[in-house]
Amino acid sequence: xxxxxxxxxxxxxxxxxxxxxxxxxxxxxxxxxxxxxxxxxxxxxxxxxxxxxxxxxxxxxxxxxxxxxxxxxxxxxxxxxxxxxxxxxxxxxxxxxxxxxxxxxxxxxxxxxxxxxxxxxxxxxxxxxxxxxxxxxxxxxxxxxxxxxxx
Amino acid sequence: xxxxxxxxxxxxxxxxxxxxxxxxxxxxxxxxxxxxxxxxxxxxxxxxxxxxxxxxxxxxxxxxxxxxxxxxxxxxxxxxxxxxxxxxxxxxxxxxxxxxxxxxxxxxxxxxxxxxxxxxxxxxxxxxxxxxxxxxxxxxxxxxxxxxxxx
Amino acid sequence: xxxxxxxxxxxxxxxxxxxxxxxxxxxxxxxxxxxxxxxxxxxxxxxxxxxxxxxxxxxxxxxxxxxxxxxxxxxxxxxxxxxxxxxxxxxxxxxxxxxxxxxxxxxxxxxxxxxxxxxxxxxxxxxxxxxxxxxxxxxxxxxxxxxxxxx
Numbered sequence: 001x002x003x004x005x006x007x008x009x010x011x012x013x014x015x016x017x018x019x020x021x022x023x024x025x026x027x028x029x030x031x032x033x034x035x036x037x038x039x040x041x042x043x044x045x046x047x048x049x050x051x052x053x054x055x056x057x058x059x060x061x062x063x064x065x066x067x068x069x070x071x072x073x074x075x076x077x078x079x080x081x082x083x084x085x086x087x088x089x090x091x092x093x094x095x096x097x098x099x100x101x102x103x104x105x106x107x108x109x110x111x112x113x114x115x116x117x118x119x120x121x122x123x124x125x126x127x128x129x130x131x132x133x134x135x136x137x138x139x140x141x142x143x144x145x146x147x148x149x150x151x
Numbered sequence: 152x153x154x155x156x157x158x159x160x161x162x163x164x165x166x167x168x169x170x171x172x173x174x175x176x177x178x179x180x181x182x183x184x185x186x187x188x189x190x191x192x193x194x195x196x197x198x199x200x201x202x203x204x205x206x207x208x209x210x211x212x213x214x215x216x217x218x219x220x221x222x223x224x225x226x227x228x229x230x231x232x233x234x235x236x237x238x239x240x241x242x243x244x245x246x247x248x249x250x251x252x253x254x255x256x257x258x259x260x261x262x263x264x265x266x267x268x269x270x271x272x273x274x275x276x277x278x279x280x281x282x283x284x285x286x287x288x289x290x291x292x293x294x295x296x297x298x299x300x301x302x
Numbered sequence: 303x304x305x306x307x308x309x310x311x312x313x314x315x316x317x318x319x320x321x322x323x324x325x326x327x328x329x330x331x332x333x334x335x336x337x338x339x340x341x342x343x344x345x346x347x348x349x350x351x352x353x354x355x356x357x358x359x360x361x362x363x364x365x366x367x368x369x370x371x372x373x374x375x376x377x378x379x380x381x382x383x384x385x386x387x388x389x390x391x392x393x394x395x396x397x398x399x400x401x402x403x404x405x406x407x408x409x410x411x412x413x414x415x416x417x418x419x420x421x422x423x424x425x426x427x428x429x430x431x432x433x434x435x436x437x438x439x440x441x442x443x444x445x446x447x448x449x450x451x452x453x
Contacts, residue, residue: 003154003156005305005395006306014452016451016452017448017449020445023389024445027385027438029381030438047427051426052427069196072195078229078380078381079181082233082385083178086170086237087171093158094158122196125201125203136182143171143175143178147172149167150168156305156307223346230329230331230332230376233380233384234328241318244307274349275349275352277353283332290329294322294329297319298323301309301315301319
């Protein structure tokens with residue numbers, strides 16, 4: 001029987017696309033942290049201050065509000081996007097229908113892009129909570145499908 | 152030759168089950184953090200205070216003891232559960248025996264469930280350390296098997 | 303058509319090797335944190351102090367400079383190594399040439415080993431920044447290849 005893990009399988013192909021989009025978005029948070037550290041001159045290491053600080057009086061700091069906000073958003077991505085991709089791989093192995101699977105991946109990707117917007121602008125709550133729980137629910141839906149298929 | 156990454160392979164099927172269990176447990180830590188933030192009224196963002204705080208005098212805080220304990224437990228999951236699933240995928244590709252593989256996955260899953268209990272109750276040390284090193288050892292065992300198979 | 307996810311595929315075999323190397327290195331950061339906590343007597347939990355502290359006057363602390371440096375390095379690994387392995391899985395599914403793929407995996411693995419050295423010694427900047435952006439660029443290169451293949 002053919003393996004579901006091949007780009008010939010439209011479900012895996014959709015999964016590869018949306019996973020790569022949300023993983024790339026997650027990676028971009030690193031660069032956003034760096035840009036904020038430069039702009040706010042808020043460096044976490046002594047050697048960074050020595051090389052990148054514009055003023056000789058700059059000091060190590062780990063409490064700049066804009067930097068910490070980006071870092072919280074980044075950590076939230078690690079907590080949610082990485083499990084989504086891993087549970088998603090197992091979900092693909094259950095050979096779901098391509099329509100259901102596409103919707104699941106699209107809703108997750110959209111919810112995480114909106115979550116980032118809600119966190120960084122920031123938008124008033126409960127907008128961030130709603131985007132968070134949408135993605136969270138999608139991952140648990142896939143987990144349920146996996147457990148049902150293998151148990 | 153058949154791909155090992157299919158639910159027709161009992162090793163992959165066991166792997167999918169136990170991976171989904173430990174990933175779901177990891178995801179639950181987010182919800183536990185939220186519940187603790189609500190209960191202790193310890194919010195990390197200004198917009199969360201404005202929407203969810205019961206008192207007008209609530210302030211942003213990132214140092215509540217119960218919230219930080221759940222967050223340390225969650226981060227420990229990210230550091231250990233995610234590498235387990237990824238190294239486990241490579242381990243499945245080495246086509247291990249189903250008895251060995253099942254034991255490996257079961258011991259890991261049990262050690263992480265006990266680790267969470269030991270962290271959150273909390274139990275006296277070295278109980279948490281023992282559960283941590285059990286799961287840690289399992290992942291390195293799989294990593295050794297992969298390196299031996301491909302080198 | 304044969305699945306690319308098999309050790310019979312030399313691209314997957316290389317990927318399994320280098321992924322397991324960088325994941326094992328990431329796991330080692332946990333142990334390094336523990337060793338530093340013991341050496342500096344800087345424990346994050348009350349129950350750790352009670353069991354492992356040599357002095358009765360030891361207190362919980364989350365601000366020891368050497369421990370926090372190892373932890374920042376570890377978090378940077380989670381932010382970069384885990385997405386590399388996940389994007390790498392999708393990249394393997396695009397059936398890249400074995401020469402290109404080997405170079406990509408080798409450059410990533412080397413950049414992360416050098417990044418850890420640059421962070422922990424520490425080396426003067428911009429050495430750490432260069433190693434970081436090398437690995438970062440490699441992951442985005444793979445992400446571009448995946449999106450091009452499936453779109």
